[in-house]
Amino acid sequence: MKLLILDRDGVINQDSDAYIKSLEEWIPIPGSIEAIAQLSKAGWTVAVATNQSGIARGYYDLATLEAMHARLRTLVAEQGGEVGLIIYCPHGPDEGCDCRKPKPGMLQTIAAHYQVDLAGIWFVGDSKGDLEAALTVDAQPILVKTGKGEKTLSKGIPQGTLIFDDLAAIARELIHK
Numbered sequence: 001m002k003l004l005i006l007d008r009d010g011v012i013n014q015d016s017d018a019y020i021k022s023l024e025e026w027i028p029i030p031g032s033i034e035a036i037a038q039l040s041k042a043g044w045t046v047a048v049a050t051n052q053s054g055i056a057r058g059y060y061d062l063a064t065l066e067a068m069h070a071r072l073r074t075l076v077a078e079q080g081g082e083v084g085l086i087i088y089c090p091h092g093p094d095e096g097c098d099c100r101k102p103k104p105g106m107l108q109t110i111a112a113h114y115q116v117d118l119a120g121i122w123f124v125g126d127s128k129g130d131l132e133a134a135l136t137v138d139a140q141p142i143l144v145k146t147g148k149g150e151k152t153l154s155k156g157i158p159q160g161t162l163i164f165d166d167l168a169a170i171a172r173e174l175i176h177k
C-alpha cells in the first residue's frame, strides 16, 4: 500500500506561533492541495497526524477543527483527489497522553486503521517532534522547509531525515519515482 502520512500545520497549511484558531486562519500552503490531489490520483493514500493543543488551551473548539478538515477534504476533492484518515491530538503538553507527537500514538492509530507496518513509511513534518515521532515507529522522517521547517533544520535534525522544500516537491519525487 502506498501510504504517506502528513503533519498538518506548516506542511499542508500555513502555521502560526499564535496557533491556527479559525477556518479563516487555515490557509493552504501554495501547491499543497494540488500535491495531495495528485498523490491521491496516483494511488497514494494520504493520511494526517496533527497535534492540536489549541483545543486543550481553549483557543478553538472541535467544531472549528472539524471545519478546517472539511475544507481540506473539499479542496482536495475539487482537484479530483481525496484525503485519508485525519487523526489529531487535542491534548495539552502536560496531559501525558499517548497521542501527542513525538509520541507514536497517532501514527500507530493510522497503521492499525490501514493494517500496515509503518517501517519505512514517509512521515512529513516541519517540527522536530514530527521527525522524532517517525523514528519511534521506524518510519522515514521527512522534513519540509515550510512552516517551522527552516527553524527546525537550523536546530539540528535526526540523522537520515530527508529534506524537501515543500509538499509539492515530495509529490513530484514520489509520483515520478
Ligand SMILES: O=P(O)(O)OC[C@@H](O)[C@H]1O[C@@H](OP(=O)(O)O)[C@@H](O)[C@@H](O)[C@@H]1O
Pocket (backbone or CB within 6 Å): 007, 008, 009, 010, 015, 016, 017, 018, 019, 020, 049, 050, 051, 052, 053, 054, 093, 127
Ligand atoms: O504541526 P501540527 O502538529 O499539525 O500542529 C501544530 C499546532 O498544533 C501548534 O503547535 C504548537 O505547539 P504546542 O502544541 O503548543 O507545543 C505551536 O507550535 C503552534 O505554533 C502550532 O500551530
Ligand SMILES: [Mg+2]
Pocket (backbone or CB within 6 Å): 007, 008, 009, 010, 011, 015, 125, 126, 127, 147
Ligand atoms: Mg507542523
Ligand SMILES: [Zn+2]
Pocket (backbone or CB within 6 Å): 089, 090, 091, 097, 098, 099, 100
Ligand atoms: Zn493526545
